[in-house]
Amino acid sequence: MQSREHVIDLPRRIYVGTGLIERIGEFVRSLGLRAPYLLVTGPTVRTMVVEAILNRTEGKVEVLETYRGDMEEVEEAESVVRSKGTMTVLGVGGGRSIDIAKYVSFRTNSDFVSVPTAPSHDGVTSPFASLKGLGRVVSVKAKEPSLIVADLRVLSQAPRRLINAGIGDTVGKLIAVRDWKLASKLRGEYYGDYTASLALMSAKHALSCATLIERDKFEGVRSLVEALISSGVAMGLAGSTRPASGSEHLFAHAVDLIYPNHALHGELVALGTIMMAYLHGINWKRLRKILSGAGIPTRARDVGIPDDIVVKALTISHTIRTERYTILGDRGLTWEAAERLATETGVIS
Template identity: 30%
Template sequence: MNEILRMSMNEMAEADFDCSCGRHHSLPIKKIAIGKGVINQLPEVAAAFKGKQVYMISDNNTWKAAGEKANRMMTEAGFEIKNYIFERGKEILIPDELAIGRMLLEMPLDTALIVSVGSGTLNDMAKYLSSRTGVPYIIVCTAPSMDGYVADGAPLICNGQKISYVATLAYGVVGDTDIMKAAPMHMIHAGLGDVLGKLTALTDWSLAVAMIHEYRCDTCVKLVEEALQKCITNAPLLKERNEEAILYLIEALTLTGVTMAIVGVSRPASGSEHLLSHYWEMDFIARHKYPELHGIKVGIATPIVAEIYELLKDDLPAETKALVPRREFVEKLLRSAGAMISPKEVGIERELFYRSLMEANTVRKRYSVFQYAKDQGRLEEVAEIITERIYGK
């Protein structure tokens, strides 16, 4: 029972066990390689496809970071590679109809394996393409920036709206800390923000259990909490690109993806903080503005959600009350790594901020502290208090 609690990150591939939560869990990912120098294991991870057509996707930044080396290693090992490199300047790559369509158009008919070299956007597009074509994919991680490397959802932009499509899990994950510690610091901050979001995500999950009797797997909760604690302890070292801190960060991000995969829902990793992030992003896209990185917005949203919980603390169920993180604690962790903490720093105006607090519960059908505050008749009060604290009267 729960042998996954005794496994290392790399041993979790193809985990299959009966859990104390009463369910049987399995992780169909074939290979996980996280650690120093593991990009050298890429030909071994992809060995089942040797001699077959491989479609490698990157952008001009990730090509320099890891794509060129991955291409050379696989070519020398006997793989047939077709590369497609998205060219972009300073703008972020938007995973919309144009990008997805272009990626599909460039894909060889006899592709046996997709290899995506990148982080959030390139991973999401590859897993979507994989799910629609039936061709497995491997992700070569280039930044510890988000938790979707081993998740089966693909948040994409369609008709200006952010929609999380059901996609597929990766065949293999290769995360080399030598590569990821050299990622732009902004992306490392994004990873930290995404990890700290688990503080409020787990609190939301507890609230949903207490209020609407939602299913929860305590094994998954324990896995996330243990990984989260390592990141919290080492957060100040991220600004120095400390290798151990980077390893704990990518392990936590990967592990929360594993927990999502084995329980089949995103509860272990995503709560009210993600609802705010998605709301802000959809507003920016609708106004043709480039949104901030997902994890940066999640990091900013997490202390805000923590403050909502603090304001409602006296009325919360006892178990949930015990999990509530303090706003100042989360902000201190973000500051210790040099990350942003205010919505004003990413261009979120007062009107958008207030509206997001009032309407975040509409982003997706999921019980959250926003719904709880609304049901208690206190959402408007809470929104006004927090908006005035950040933006003034």
């Protein structure tokens, strides 16, 4: 079934380079983005990054720290925006802070500025947010960034684990695109060839980063950031998260639902990608070898996830987003099939 309306949301301007944090006030002014500002950030974002933004941004700036990435924090941020008359919301940090900022911007019709400090996710660009609420992880329409500031000096200094998570998240597009095409064939869902190709290119780019980053961390991060941005652009072009989120993401969300805060999102996506590659008939052994060679966990125990949690997550993954058809089908996997899949791929022992 074809949609009557296809809406494409893309950023107005993207800056990628070094020394950009110090120029953020200049970039904001060049696009006519107005004060008052709300800066949404996390507790682990380096003070020097936040202070550099505060010192170089003219006008009133409120700062709000996020810890959980749930609807309660969205409502808290929205209350600040409405009470202070905020015109522009800056998401500074990782996925949680950026998701809160972009969703609050959408709900209040404020401008949104994306300032990632770790290349751990592809939400940098996309007009969608993943939030915790109602006992599950929900993906919601959010505000596309008017401005993205990706300072490679800051991003390349992020912990290696966060960088690896970004690779894992982006490699997952290998599965997402195949799930999307499957849904198109079996359910008549809209499928965009160009958009799918862009997402696949991002995934292949991320795989190359897995080897490049061992030789040259800075150039590896530059390449990864470009892949993350293009993945977000693919979602904007598609008007949905379809090019970037399939059964591998459903697995990641399922684990986080039943065993929260034990692994990074991108780490779980990497595990899900290996298993779903097996189901899709992709060369999962080669994929696992590349990821493992970059230091990305390919066994659940490496990120503190018990075997039974992996199996349980596989059996409920198809229920995370019932409107999204994937290789898992409508009924999902039985416990026996899930255990066999995870064992065969080496994700569990």
